[in-house]
Amino acid sequence: MVLVTSVRDYINRMLQDISGMKVLILDSETVSNVSIVYSQSELLQKEVFLVEMIDSISVSKESMSHLKAVYFIRPTSENVQKLRYQLANPRFGEHHLFFSNLLKDTQIHILADSDEHEAVQQVQEFYADFVAGDPYHLTLNMASNHLYMLPAVVDPSGLQRYSDRVVDGIAAVFLALKRRPVIRYQRTSDTAKRIAHETAKLMYQHESGLFDFRRTESSPLLLVIDKRDDPVTPLLNQWTYQAMVHELIGLEDNKVDVRAIGSLSKDQQVEVVLSSEQDAFFKANMYENFGDIGMNIKRMVDDFQQVAKSNKNIQTVGKYMRTWPDLLTATLSTKKMQGDVSKHVTLVTEMSKLVEARKLMLVSQTEQDLACNGGQGAAYEAVTDLLNNESVSDIDRLRLVMLYALRYEKENPVQLMQLFNKLASRSPKYKPGLVQFLLKQAGVEKCTGDLFGNRDLMNLARNMARGIKGVENVYTQHQPLLFQTMESITRGRLRDVDYPFVGDHFQQGRPQEVVIFMVGGTTYEESRSVALQNATNSGIRFIFGGTALLNSKSINTVYYMAAFATMILAIPVLLREGNGIMSWFEAHPSPWSAVIIIFSSGVLAFCLNFSIFHVILSTTAVTFKVAGNLKVVVAVLVSLLIFRNPISYMNAVGCGITLVGCTFYGYVRHMLSPGTPRTPRTPRNKMELLPLVNNDKLVGKVYSVFTIHCYVTSSPILDSENTICFSPIC
Structure with a gap:
């Protein structure tokens, strides 16, 4: 309850101290923060008669001086500029400004200079810069969730914005909790390390006074980890209620868009709410497996029939006894119960149809065997x-091959190649390059933890015992790697070498509060593990958060991104350069020559980007940068020899230093490489000899894999706001 309660308290304080009719103005991110914990009826009780987005308010010029404007927005430069315009031409009687995170001094000065009409009554910071979907689970809903997987040289500014947003979200969580944590991070993740150090700098240096709360017996712990350490969890089909709805139908901000369900009648509502705060049945069953949900819904329907029958008797008596208050109460209660019954029956019925149509029970059993059990030969046959089953969907085939590759990456490359070929023939739109990219991002050499329980002796013994005793449910036997991490923290066995501390702030004793933030996104299966761990009363309260919520559908966003990008950019190009393009066409005697030139330039641009990603993929980002510097020197020397272009003394010295540096870099790489000199990415087996063309456009689809439920799956991998999460299969 801690996260939901914190956000609700902020909103209550925001609204109850301002009397009179109000308009609540939100941005594209805070609208999720508010809607997930506050209903429309509750806003009406606080005299909020209008809810608007700051973008639409900026366009409208209608005066509403009878309303008091309550702004709750993120302190971004875009929002500040929109506020600046609105304050210069105020439409409302009063303006109350609330920001969801830290406001910079320069932004305060900008707002003060713009408030010439003295319309602003107050400016405050309410730290609710996150979406509190569940009591102990939060997300930042970052659209650019894929950026952390790109090399820094590809988009350094985008990666910096990504890190800044994550740091802002983490800071808001601890300001809401009124705590300053000890910080640790996953050693094998550069992104986790970067975010951990920037968070520490904010909390202990830049804003140390703001985070100087009353000290407790033991400092809380912030652990920053990387989703790529556990690529298996997002790839699995889910069989608990909340996770199944998210995977099969879609669950965003605790709302389900039921328009995709074709069997609905036209008079049924477009969205239904699945919130543990507002729906007692969902709260009791959100972590139950699919079989138990069916039985519980049957009991719910039986109870509703009994209540409906009882209300008929009340209505009959009411004709003679005039018990209208009782009749009204019973009618309202029945209506609410009827809505809940209809909602859950509809969702479960639709999921049952999807399970049957896609043969998910058969697919999931193989997935669970790949994730939890051994036996490479049997797994290959299954x-x-x-893959040969016509009823299995393309996305399920891809996930099966990915799981097999993750589990048996080093055991039998020949069989893995055969599965790659089979996948390419049965599902042509998913090339083996997607699987290869996943292995490079999250293969066995990249993982910190014991992902398949075959490294640690204790995990091996546990798996053997489970094999002897059997499992209660073969479809839910997998436990995410997060469970092992929480277990290690509870027992005080989280190794410093794998999860180092930031700075000189160390943990004294066992923490009582732990916030685990996962870069790359979270899943509802992991959220369930956190809830069950908190229910054990171990003395530690865990809070789990991430950059996005992942499921297996996110890969499609990046898959079709190129086509959408073309359509989006076509209109601006025609508007800004249309006259020049037409003049250029007219200058050519034949339009075909102009078309060929334009098409050729596009092909050359694609080849350039393709080669850049190929170099980075085949070597390292540092090698790519060194090669770029060497290319500049070669261009200067060629221009000197062929065109006799003069170069200054400083140019010559610079070229010399560059050549020495490149030579020294090559020498160091040679000395560090064992045996025959070769780059770290040189193909070492048949699988890695697959043509690059099979990587399925690394610039787009490949990068999407991970944000596929990391991988198969709701934040991607080109620089687009619609990227995958896996948010990419992520």
Whole structure:
């Protein structure tokens, strides 16, 4: 309850101290923060008669001086500029400004200079810069969730914005909790390290006074980890209620868009709410498995029939006894119960149809065997059979091959190649390059934890015992790697070498509060593990957060991104350069020559980007940068020899230093490489010899894999706001 309560308290304080009719103005991010914890009826009780987006308010010029404007927005430069315009021409009687995070001094000065009409009554910071979907689970809903997987040289400014947004979200969580944590991070993740150090700098240096709260017996712990350490969890089909709805139908900000369900009648509502705060049945069953949900819904329907029958008797008596208050109460209660019954029956019925149509029970059993059990030969046969099954969808085939590759990456490259070929023939739009990219991002050499329980002796013993005793449910036997991490923290066995501390702030004793933030996104299966761990009363309260919520559908966003980008850019190009393009066409005697030139330039641009990603993929980002510097020197020397272009003394010295540096870099790489000199990415087996063309456009689809439920799956991998999460299969 801690996260939801914190956000609700902020909104209550924001609204109850301002009397009279109000308009609540939000931005594209705070609208999710508010809507997930506050209903429309509750806003009406606070005299909020209008809810608007800051973008639409900026366009409208209608005066509403009878309303008091309550702004709750993120302190971004874009929002400040929109506020500046609105304050210069105020439409409302009063303006109350609330920001969801830290406001910079320069932004305060900008707002003060713009408030010439003295319309602003107050400016405050209410730290609710996150979406509190569940009591102990939060997300930042970052659209650019894929950026952390790109090399820094590809988009350094985008990666910096990504890190800044994550740091802002983490800071808001601890300001809401009124705590300053000890910070640790996953050693194998550069992104986790960067975010951890920037967060520490904010809390202990730049804003140390703001985070100087009353000290407790033990400092809370912030652990920053990387989703790529556990690529398996997002790839699995889910069988608990909340996770299944998110995977099969879609769950965003605790709302389900039911328009995709074709069997609905036209008079049914477009969205239904699945919130543990507003729906008692969902709260009791959100972590239950699919079989138990069916039985519980049957009991719910039986109870509703009994209540409906009882209300009929009340209505009959009411004709003679005039018990209208009782009749009204019973009618309202029945209506609410009827809505809940209809909602859950509709969702479960639709999911049952999808499970049957996609043969998900058969697919999921193989997925669970790949994730939890050994036996490479049997696994290969099971995956091959499902790849040949016409009822299995393309996305399920891809996930099966990915799981097999993650589990048996080093055991039998020949069989893995055969599965790649089978996948390419059965599902042509998913090339083996997607799987290869996943292995490079999250393969066995990249993982910190014991992902498959075959490294640690204790995990091996546990798996053997489970094999002897059997499992209660073969579809939910997998436990995410996060469970092992929480177990290690509870027992005080989280190794410093794998999860180092930031700075000189160390943990004294066992923490009582732990915030685990996962870069790359979270899943509802992991959220369930956190809730169950908190229910054990271990003395530690865990809070789990991430950059996005992942499921297996996010890969499609990046898959079709190129086509959308073309349509989006076509209109601006025609508006800004249309006359020049037409003049250029007219200058050519034949339009075909102009078309060929334009098409050729596009092909050359694609080849350039393709080669850049190929170099980075085949070597390292540092090698790519060194090669770029060497290219400049070669261009200067060629221009000197062929065109006799003069160069200054400083140019010559610079070229010399560059050549020495490149030579020294090559020498160091040679000395560090064992045996025959070769780059770290040189193909070492048949699988890595697959043509690059099979990587399925690394610039787009490949990068999307991970944000596929990391991988198969709701934040991607080109620089687009619609990227995958896996948010990419992520």
